Amino acid sequence: MKISELAKAAGAPKETIHFYIREGLLPKPRKKARNVAEYDDSYIERIKYIKELQDKHFLPLSEIKKIVKRWNKGSPVQGAVLQLQSEYFSAVERLLPGEIKGEENFRKATGLSEKWLVKVEEWGVITPETIDGEKVYSQDDVSLGKVICDMGRVGLGPKDGFDPEALRQYKDDFRGLASKGNKYFFDALWKKVDDESFHARAQQGMEIMSIFYYHLYRKLAKQTFAEEMEKRRSESSE
Template sequence: MDYKMSELVAKTNVPKSTILYYIREGLLPKAIKVKSNLHKYDDEHIELIKYIKYMQEKMGSSIDEIKLALENKNDSFSGSYSMLAPLMNTLSGESTTLKHYTKSEFIEYFDIDSILLDKLINENILMPVKENDFTQKEASIINLVENFMEVGVDYTVLKEYVKHATIIAELEQKMQKDLCAAKNEDNFSTLWKIMFDTLFNAKTYIFNRATYKVLYKSLKDELVK
């Protein structure tokens, strides 16, 4: 279906100036020129604008990150790292402001027990994104384990997190492949929304609410004793 600019603005709730900016930046294809003062847009423009809005507003992706993903938007989800770059960056929890350390620098700077460090890496409780690359995030997990040890409580819950996280990650990979198989020209933004909302909204909602229900029941049982 074809749209005039005014119709595109109405359907996406994105200002004309922003749409023209997306076109200049190469995020959207140029419109087909019908007359000197009339340009034609289509459903692809609407899908892409939805995707761009979602990535900016929900995931905090930059224009450059979105552009990188869109360069390969017609490739399969599983076959293109560029397509998955914004997702991978978000999953890694990596921040451009985080300082990175080699293993020896990390041990010295944070006064880390090297034996405990190796143990947690072997247990997959510590999973640096890159080999020999550590940040404050790894230090905070080690500090948590040390606190468990200080009070004499085993960190079994963290070990169970690892076990179940691996199983869930495999299911998430299957979901990604299923979404890839369902891809067509009209559902690009919807597929991405499903993937991101599942990983970053539904997962935390279900896990945290499950914890809440168990703790609430325990508290309620104590009060009625």
């Protein structure tokens, strides 16, 4: 496509696109002629992603350039991973109230169908409160609903052969892990500090341990994936 078409599709002025190219945020386009450049569809997603990093995360161009370089060196999958991380780990959004009232509003916000909302509530994966006769979903429930929908979009849903009952098992496993972490916390600080300090440390502890679990899971998932791959290959060759 021509740059005018790209500008319209990506929602960015031509001058901005030229600037991104000069700064190395976008790769140089393929030249069809001396003054005619050709842009493919990948430029649209790249530009939208750069704008998102600026508008939602307030990152300077110097930092965005480092992130985009990972995309340039990686596969389209790497770009998709970066987009998922951007959506679910927005520092600004985590500071804003994320409660949603009512099932219909929740389904609209997350994309979760009525059938699956009933299931995940039954399994205790999503657990709304009932206030004045209406269900109220927390920010964590909203994020979980979006993640469950995205699992299906990236090929990890029931239609792809994945057992949705695994979500119930994950919840049970993580509940045990969370309970163990809370016990360690209470054993260390209960009645040893005042209530205000206790609750402040609890909030900080939940956030820092969430980050710890996230990175530990990623690390162990990569390790066990390689081990399982080697095991399957070994069994296939026998």
